[in-house]
Amino acid sequence: xxxxxxxxxxxxxxxxxxxxxxxxxxxxxxxxxxxxxxxxxxxxxxxxxxxxxxxxxxxxxxxxxxxxxxxxxxxxxxxxxxxxxxxxxxxxxxxxxxxxxxxxxxxxxxxxxxxxxxxxxxxxxxxxxxxxxxxxxxxxxxxxxxxxxxxxxxxxxxxxxxxxxxxxxxxxxxxxxxxxxxxxxxxxxxxxxxxxxxxxxxxxxxxxxxxxxxxxxxxxxxxxxxxxxxxxxxxxxxxxxxxxxxxxxxxxxxxxxxxxxxxxxxxxxxxxxxxxxxxxxxxxxxxxxxxxxxxxxxxxxxxxxxxxxxx
Ligand code: UDP
Ligand code: MG
Numbered sequence: 001x002x003x004x005x006x007x008x009x010x011x012x013x014x015x016x017x018x019x020x021x022x023x024x025x026x027x028x029x030x031x032x033x034x035x036x037x038x039x040x041x042x043x044x045x046x047x048x049x050x051x052x053x054x055x056x057x058x059x060x061x062x063x064x065x066x067x068x069x070x071x072x073x074x075x076x077x078x079x080x081x082x083x084x085x086x087x088x089x090x091x092x093x094x095x096x097x098x099x100x101x102x103x104x105x106x107x108x109x110x111x112x113x114x115x116x117x118x119x120x121x122x123x124x125x126x127x128x129x130x131x132x133x134x135x136x137x138x139x140x141x142x143x144x145x146x147x148x149x150x151x152x153x154x155x156x157x158x159x160x161x162x163x164x165x166x167x168x169x170x171x172x173x174x175x176x177x178x179x180x181x182x183x184x185x186x187x188x189x190x191x192x193x194x195x196x197x198x199x200x201x202x203x204x205x206x207x208x209x210x211x212x213x214x215x216x217x218x219x220x221x222x223x224x225x226x227x228x229x230x231x232x233x234x235x236x237x238x239x240x241x242x243x244x245x246x247x248x249x250x251x252x253x254x255x256x257x258x259x260x261x262x263x264x265x266x267x268x269x270x271x272x273x274x275x276x277x278x279x280x281x282x283x284x285x286x287x288x289x290x291x292x293x294x295x296x297x298x299x300x301x302x303x304x305x306x307x308x309x310x311x
Pocket of ligand 2: 207
């Protein structure tokens with residue numbers, strides 16, 4: 001027998017869950033007889049009826065297990081809890097809103113069980129149904145982060161991955177508090193098959209990602225995997241030192257030759273504004289890393305469980 005653990009982080013998914021469940025069951029019936037399933041829902045502190053729906057589903061189907069958090073800890077924490085508790089030989093992560101089609105599961109399983117792959121990743125090839133501004137910024141984000149890191153972050157990669165147990169173990173051995181799963185998945189390496197599909201809008205309910213939340217998430221990704229911004233502030237600092245040194249020399253010569261008619265007040269103000277702006281910007285970058293270090297050093301748990309159906 002082989003076991004596949006399906007991990008589903010859920011936050012206020014009462015509308016999407018029943019639809020997701022039906023679709024999932026339809027697709028796992030297509031698997032060979034020697035494959036069993038563990039369907040593990042991680043309720044990330046939902047404020048609606050999500051937990052009760054999960055419990056009802058569990059009464060119908062004994063493949064289902066759940067973990068319920070004491071409050072909302074975020075999708076990354078839910079993913080981590082799922083990975084820590086999964087018992088399968090293969091593990092997959094899915095959103096509850098059917099944006100990650102269960103119909104791909106069999107194909108993914110075949111890649112890792114029959115071919116020489118350790119994991120299958122998915123990426124969406126278009127961003128249809130997404131606001132244009134959002135697409136623009138996420139493209140920009142991938143360009144930036146790939147310049148700054150030594151491994152490749154795949155543009156449009158989703159959290160929908162299918163992996164062997166050894167990949168899971170590598171990922172949970174990274175115990176960091178500020179978790180950025182897409183980065184962690186790229187970071188651990190292994191032999192990954194990427195499959196592509198078109199963006200599918202969410203079946204029901206609302207997205208939990210505002211523009212502001214996404215921006216914070218992008219910064220998280222950058223600070224978690226690269227220290228390049230720290231170097232950037234040093235480079236800018238050095239650049240301004242050199243420029244001001246050249247300007248000082250130029251001014252000395254100018255004064256010697258032309259005298260000193262007291263002009264240049266507006267340009268002085270502009271320079272002060274710009275330079276102090278850059279100083280604050282650099283301080284901000286340093287602050288970002290310092291705050292991340294602060295959070296890591298505290299070693300708080302990534303999530304707190306209120307109740308769960310597994311040991
Ligand atoms: N999610 C979660 N905790 C959160 C936010 C989201 O567990 O704090 C789950 C959510 O229930 C869904 C998945 O993460 O299953 C993806 O969320 P969403 O569809 O809102 O994100 P999007 O697909 O719009 O990026
Ligand atoms: Mg979604």
